Amino acid sequence: MTITTLRRIVLTGVTRGLGRALAEWFIERGHTVFGCGRSAADLDHLRRRFRPPHDFAAVDVAKPDQVQAWADRLLTKHGAPDLLLNNAAVINTNAPLWQVPADEFDRLIDINIKGVANVLRSFLPAMITQGRGVIVNFSSGWGRSTSPQVAPYCASKYAIEGLTLALAQELPDGMAAIPLNPGIIDTEMLRSCFGDEAGQYPSATEWAKRAAPFLLNLGPADNGKSLSVP
Numbered sequence: 001m002t003i004t005t006l007r008r009i010v011l012t013g014v015t016r017g018l019g020r021a022l023a024e025w026f027i028e029r030g031h032t033v034f035g036c037g038r039s040a041a042d043l044d045h046l047r048r049r050f051r052p053p054h055d056f057a058a059v060d061v062a063k064p065d066q067v068q069a070w071a072d073r074l075l076t077k078h079g080a081p082d083l084l085l086n087n088a089a090v091i092n093t094n095a096p097l098w099q100v101p102a103d104e105f106d107r108l109i110d111i112n113i114k115g116v117a118n119v120l121r122s123f124l125p126a127m128i129t130q131g132r133g134v135i136v137n138f139s140s141g142w143g144r145s146t147s148p149q150v151a152p153y154c155a156s157k158y159a160i161e162g163l164t165l166a167l168a169q170e171l172p173d174g175m176a177a178i179p180l181n182p183g184i185i186d187t188e189m190l191r192s193c194f195g196d197e198a199g200q201y202p203s204a205t206e207w208a209k210r211a212a213p214f215l216l217n218l219g220p221a222d223n224g225k226s227l228s229v230p
Helices: 017-028 040-049 064-078 102-130 151-170 188-200 204-216
Strands: 008-012 032-037 055-058 083-086 133-138 175-181
Touching: 008 017, 008 102, 017 032, 017 040, 017 204, 032 040, 032 064, 040 055, 055 064, 064 102, 083 102, 083 204, 102 133, 102 151, 133 151, 151 175
Parallel strands: 008 032, 008 083, 032 055, 083 133, 133 175
Antiparallel strands: none
């Protein structure tokens, strides 16, 4: 498939940051986006701005029943996606590992790891039946290296690398699973770590101009490759 082929795209974490920027870029170029997030106000804004067939749902990816119901509705109405982007994630408040409260650690793992597995479990069977599709699980530079104060986040992104590379070995020919390091982008999440220094990096909108075409060009030949947005 070439970049001019219009895609059906499932995108988690659509209400802010990288997810919001990607959704806007894709939709403005004719692709159809099925997104989920947790902010009711941001979802309402997206629904007003982008009418059907685009679809924006309130879903907590950490809740398997919510994810399955969302997937069932989309698959029944629209069929399997061509591109599945697991972007939703949270980061811990900067602190040494032993000072991160258990409930904060658990919530991060529930979203960043279990949430990805929930989405895959709900959409992959239909994609496999379709016989094609690309799955991109968002990793991080902190999924391939480490820094102090963000040990839980590093752990979750290292897990995404391993999970995705193993998944790539399980997929049939014609499909791809890719762990993707998006790079360093000025987002709310980065500012929680870097403060105002995050402003020296590209905005999510600027990043999407490079990242979205890169994502659309991924295919079966990229299966099992740990990639980074150039």
